[in-house]
Amino acid sequence: MPHPQKKYFRQRAHANPLSDHTYEYPLFPSEADWNRIFALTDCTPKVDFVDVGCGYGGLLISLAKLYPDNYSLGFELRVKVSDYVRERIVSLREENPSEYRNVxxxxxxxxxxxxxxxxxxxxxxxxxxxxxxxxxxxxxxWRIVSPTLLSEYAYLLKSGGRIYTITDVHELYEWMKQCLDEHPLFDPIPEEDIENDPVVPFVRESTEEGKKVARNNGVKLLCVYVRK
Incomplete structure (x- = not known):
């Protein structure tokens, strides 16, 4: 199967997350059909990493290679974009039969x-x-990082789990940092520990948006916090 071409899957960048969208979701975590979602029959995946608003899947593909023993899942609201990522994964699996089964x-x-x-x-x-x-x-x-939503993220993360945010918008960076600083269940990761985190280079460079910021000589503002 040839790799899908992004030009056929373009969709406007903005989607109202509070609108009524038509899609399926489990009523409870116990009802999530992970074998169907990962198209696997020989095991039942247990998701470790989630990329919220995964776009065209740049980070997901990097995670599949960087952490071959962990399962990564992307959440994407836009129809065409999620279709592109799905076809991209299928194509990569066909080219590499023993790889990309974890994404x-x-x-x-x-x-x-x-x-x-x-x-x-x-x-x-x-x-x-x-x-x-x-x-x-x-x-x-509508912002994906807020005091209320951070409580949900803290509920889902293991103790010691990490939350990564990055943006090229200074005002949004300050907002996310303030929300995380003020939340009682998150602590900031020291700068030296951030730079030793093997996933951080891919957080900065693997996404389409990250590459666009680099081409425009923009600044990438990163925060990494740990679940207490």
Whole structure:
């Protein structure tokens, strides 16, 4: 199967996460059909890493190679974009029969349904890479990092699990950092420990948005926090 071409899967960058979208999701984590989601029959995956708003799957593909023994799942709200990631994974599996079996994508709304997919303290890493800034004050409720949502993320992360955020928008960086600093269940990772984290280079460089920021000589503002 040839690799899908992004030009056939382009979709506007902004999607209202509070709108009523049509997609399937489990009522409870115990009902999540992981064998179907990962297209596997010889084992039942247990998801470790989640990329929220995974875009065209750059980080997911990197995670598949970097952590071959861990399962990574992308959440993407846009139909065409999630279709692209799914076809990309199928193509890579066909080219490399023993690889990329540990990565998949679902079209779902992380703001509403993360806890429908995952039980308490089950995830090791959560990624929020170059999220939509939602600049207007009345749309800040759409931001994927907020005090309320951080409580859900803390519920899903194991003790010692990490949350990664990166943006090129200074105002959004300050917002996310303040939300994380003020939340009682998260502590910042020291800068020297961040640079020793093997996933951080891929957080900065693997996504389409990250590459665009680099081409434009923009700044990438990174935060990494640990679940207490």
């Amino acid at each position: 998949s994508v679902v079209r779902a709304n992380a703001m509403k349904h993360l806890t429908n997919f995952f039980p308490k303290a089950s995830l090791s890493k959560l990624f929020f890479l170059f999220p939509d800034p939602h600049f207007k004050k009345e749309k800040r409720k």
